[in-house]
Amino acid sequence: MTAVAQSTVADIVRPRLGQVLWRSLLAAASGVLLYLSFAPRPLWWLAPVAFAGLGLTLHGRRFGAGCGYGFVFGLALFLPLLSWLQDFLGADFGPWPWLALSATLALYLAVVGGLITLVQGLPAAPVWSALIVIAAETPRAWFPLGGFPWGRVAFTQPEGAFVSLASVGGAPLVGFAVVLCGFGASALVRTLRRREGRLRPLLGPVAAVLVPVLAGLSVWTTVGTEAQAGTRTVAVVQGGAPDIGLALQGQRGLLRENHLAQTRRLRAEVDAGRVRKPDLVVWPESAASMPSDRERLDAMVDEAGASVLVGALERLPDGRVRNVVIAWEPGSGAGERYAKQQLVPFGEYVPARAIARLVTPFANGSDDVVPGDGRRAALPVAGVTVGVAVCYEVAYDYPGRDAVRGGAQLLTVPTNNAWYGRSEMSYQQLAMARLRAVEHGRSVVVAATSGVSAVIRPDGTVAASTSLFTPASLVEEVPLRSEVTLSDRLGAWPEYSMLGTAAAAVLAGLLRHRQRVVISRPGSIKPKPTR
Template identity: 65%
Template structure:
């Protein structure tokens, strides 16, 4: 069977129709998009395969060459869907069998739409000079609204989070997660342009040289920055201990086991105290408890006594009851002499975990909500930097590691050390805990600070300012970490630029899309004028 096919490349000059057999090229493109999306997933923790990410984007870019907006949207969606499905399987552990696969499938579908839109918009900038750069800007720009919508944003799976090590990581100190992500995608898109042009022309031309330069330049820049990543102490050091009490692997049912989390954390703290008194481990300067390790509704003599026995200040992760009865996910600065003091409340709450968006709609589709289910109250950012153990300690809690502003705000407020209390016990033996640890490793380089991750059931870790993990625990084990960390005062260029990097890249992407539309319109009008002139002749 023969069919007539027109050149599908958007904005391409008019060419005579050609005849060929029924095309199956779309199957090859779809397969490439799916393989590339899965390769992109494989670049994420716990696998140290950071270099797979640019290769995945190279495959994705080859799929998009010559496509229409609609076709590129479909391939972009396929790339994204096959990426998010395995990345987010921990949702199944969290919700358990009662919910079925629908929340997991629904969220993966919604997030893949962003990748579909990226694919479509990339076709609009494909005719611009330096097209790989504009395409990379478009892709990274769409990570910004993904941090806003749906349900207050879900930035899990950002490109930069695939890079907790490797050549691109030092770029975080210059432009944070947005610049790291841009470098990865740009490298992949330039690699695709290089391969395509060499295939088409088989000779070295100026576009080939530019594509080759774009492929290696981000890698060279990242490697050149490695010596600038400071790890030395600038204001002394502190010995920090974090307690991992452990929890049962029961997913969402853990909500009703707060008493058990408290008992386990206290028991492990007492074992650590015995080790300190016996001289088996050094005495810490600061004690850390993980997220929601206890519930505070008033005076707590047991925690008072435990912290007093250690004789050092503690940062206690707690569910704190406000005077009106509402709850806040908090970290409390607990003094060994005076008890609880300053308190930081988590700002970025987990949708459907700590609050329920669209509650009226949700009540129609799930039996797990009723009038007694009360949303937690987000914090306002107060006390994010706490004076403890003679230094300023910046705090951001669990899910907040995925967002740029909490750690940045803490460092700009003078934090010399960052701590991340977290509770990943909800998510079973999945990759979620290590995916989140990768974010903290990126934040360490982004802000030039040591980061201590304190988890209920693992993975707890001490991360050096260069992103390397100096010690860590396993999943679902009762354990403690005691380690020496440097205090640093120097701010990175990323901290000084702040959100301007992200919004600057977003503005460039919008300008590129607008320029691509203008060029597309002029090309079509010129083609129409030429066709009209030929008809008149």
């Protein structure tokens, strides 16, 4: 190769490498911004900024490059967001489960990045790009191993301008509004940089930015918080647990004793007149064992003189185990129960045990939990119908929706987060519960073994909460509501409509791309014959 040719190649390659590096850095920075918008930070407004950065990164790129930048964006999001897995597994297992899960979820965003490049040339491109982002969250809740919906865009919005939209279209609509606002801002920046001096090209991007914000603000007036079926005084018992990570395995007796002790302290507070006598007491997930603890729980509930929702691991007659929440009434004992349906892979059941032994401490010496039978999570207790979503289930749309359709006037989230140390996991889960409160128009009671426990109003605001790894009780009067939100009436239709529309947009983008390729081929357009 001659010196002139080498110089020419270098002149072409250097700018391209510089562009790749700049766009990769922008994609990574955008992913980090999206992570920073999640709890415990109240920075919900960073989420649209993150997608504005992603939109700038992907603009004008081809499919392969879009996949690459989407993957970088995904890794920059999920690696810090899921770092609590390290608190769970500890140093003995190394970083591989955390890295593998983060990379797997980032692959979804890699596909998103590639597909967005196909719709950029369509009219109203920010709309189709936003739909693709939210559509990818649907299969992520299905696959692999039952899915992992942690890190959905809507979960960045427990407060702020967009969360009210949950009452209309659930988490998918909230996420769509956030992403559309971000991609609209990206289009606006690009339009302004062209300095065309015309107003009309600005109208679409400005609408994409403003319409989601204005829609969210206007819907706030329809979010109801008043009691429609009276009120109940609800107590949350957080018995506490030692911050010992995996050493907590096998400490069921300690959890039970801690929660019995905290319930006695609550009773003493009531007897002293320092707090109101509760109508309903909520225990966390797996704070007891059944049937071995039945007699002690009977005595505890009778002494408390109040109905109690007890989270327990229940051994069935055939030896299998279920994760249940039991409605316990004074004098009559254990009543109806709900069994957790959405189990945590490698936590509550172990697929492919031979392989799983390499990555999870539960592969040896642990029983697979049996999922529930699909019964609606609505239990009659304390003269009210209470919905239940156990721990991980709060990340899924259907448990709360099914409970409300089953007549739930109040929602609860019993959870056991003691495994995850002082990480951000508990705060991320609390943000999901706040979104669910607005989505279903119900108060939500979060009862955690080690925190964060909370009582959440129907507008998503936190009435009271606890600290991590501190025994505590909360007593609050909550409104009972019977109105069914538009989101619950529509069910999964907004989600599936977005998925179908996104697929149609991608198909239109492919056809447009194919037509452009055909037209650009030499001789593909023949000159018209002259007469």
